[in-house]
Amino acid sequence: MKIVTKIWEIRQEIQKATNKNNTVGFVPTMGYLHEGHLSLMRAAKAQNEIAVASIFVNPTQFAPNEDLEKYPRDLERDASLAQKAGVDLLFVPAVEEIYPNGFNTYIEVCGDITSKLCGKSRPGHFKGVTTVVSKLFNIVLPDKAYFGQKDAQQVAVIEQMLRDLNYDIETVVCPIVRESDGLALSSRNVYLSEQERKDALILSQSLLEAEKMIQSGNQYVHQIKDFIWENIRSAKSATIDYIEIVNTKTLEDIDTIKGDVLIAIAVKIGKTRLIDNLKMEVL
Numbered sequence: 001m002k003i004v005t006k007i008w009e010i011r012q013e014i015q016k017a018t019n020k021n022n023t024v025g026f027v028p029t030m031g032y033l034h035e036g037h038l039s040l041m042r043a044a045k046a047q048n049e050i051a052v053a054s055i056f057v058n059p060t061q062f063a064p065n066e067d068l069e070k071y072p073r074d075l076e077r078d079a080s081l082a083q084k085a086g087v088d089l090l091f092v093p094a095v096e097e098i099y100p101n102g103f104n105t106y107i108e109v110c111g112d113i114t115s116k117l118c119g120k121s122r123p124g125h126f127k128g129v130t131t132v133v134s135k136l137f138n139i140v141l142p143d144k145a146y147f148g149q150k151d152a153q154q155v156a157v158i159e160q161m162l163r164d165l166n167y168d169i170e171t172v173v174c175p176i177v178r179e180s181d182g183l184a185l186s187s188r189n190v191y192l193s194e195q196e197r198k199d200a201l202i203l204s205q206s207l208l209e210a211e212k213m214i215q216s217g218n219q220y221v222h223q224i225k226d227f228i229w230e231n232i233r234s235a236k237s238a239t240i241d242y243i244e245i246v247n248t249k250t251l252e253d254i255d256t257i258k259g260d261v262l263i264a265i266a267v268k269i270g271k272t273r274l275i276d277n278l279k280m281e282v283l
């Protein structure tokens, strides 16, 4: 695996690697890698000749009051994990490489898809995400890009951007990787205290219970939402940001649990904001 920090370098490496019609699979990340990230990297390598990953803690997707400064970083460990997962090229640009002095162009997906759920509580977040992802796509020129279902809204927003801007890139969405007790893996889980780590289980547990309610025939959105709300409120350190039940692709509200259903939740456990979701196809 080669680690490169400059745009000209990664372009050169990819050009060299792709002149034999090799396909490129790309995994953008913010690092502090865990099994969730590694599952995307393994899929990228399994489905393409060349697997490229990036590690970039993107400042434009953090609000001033968020955790940009303290976001966990460990490049040495990340590089070793990425290599073992089959990554051929690891792109680790500095902030000035991506946002040089005078940078002044942003990509923004408009409408409901970015203004609700996480977009509501984190205004500007998706504008930062789509700006950096479109830049990385222009730099890496991948055939396929790999994203986690963990960030369900991010997937919907990026797919909208790809359609709207005629990118010829296929997205591959990989399932949520969880700890054995159900907690969805996240780089931010390291912020949790021992007690908060226990409380955090309320997210996945509530989604599991909601799934059972739906499987046993409950189609009432408000009943499912109320159930999750009450359940999560029982955890002492939990503050609910949102509990939404929407169409998986459009993120539009739904009246009954039918079709492509996404239950998406965001909950602060102490000071740590966690997200989780459940995707179901209901006949």
Ligand code: AMP
Binding pocket: 028, 029, 030, 031, 035, 036, 037, 039, 040, 146, 147, 148, 149, 150, 151, 174, 175, 176, 177, 178, 184, 185, 186, 187
């Ligand atoms: P991040 O480094 O948090 O920006 O995440 C980089 C990519 O890894 C995104 O596509 C995430 O959706 C994905 N990802 C993060 N956590 C998980 C997880 N627990 N399971 C699957 N994919 C994940």
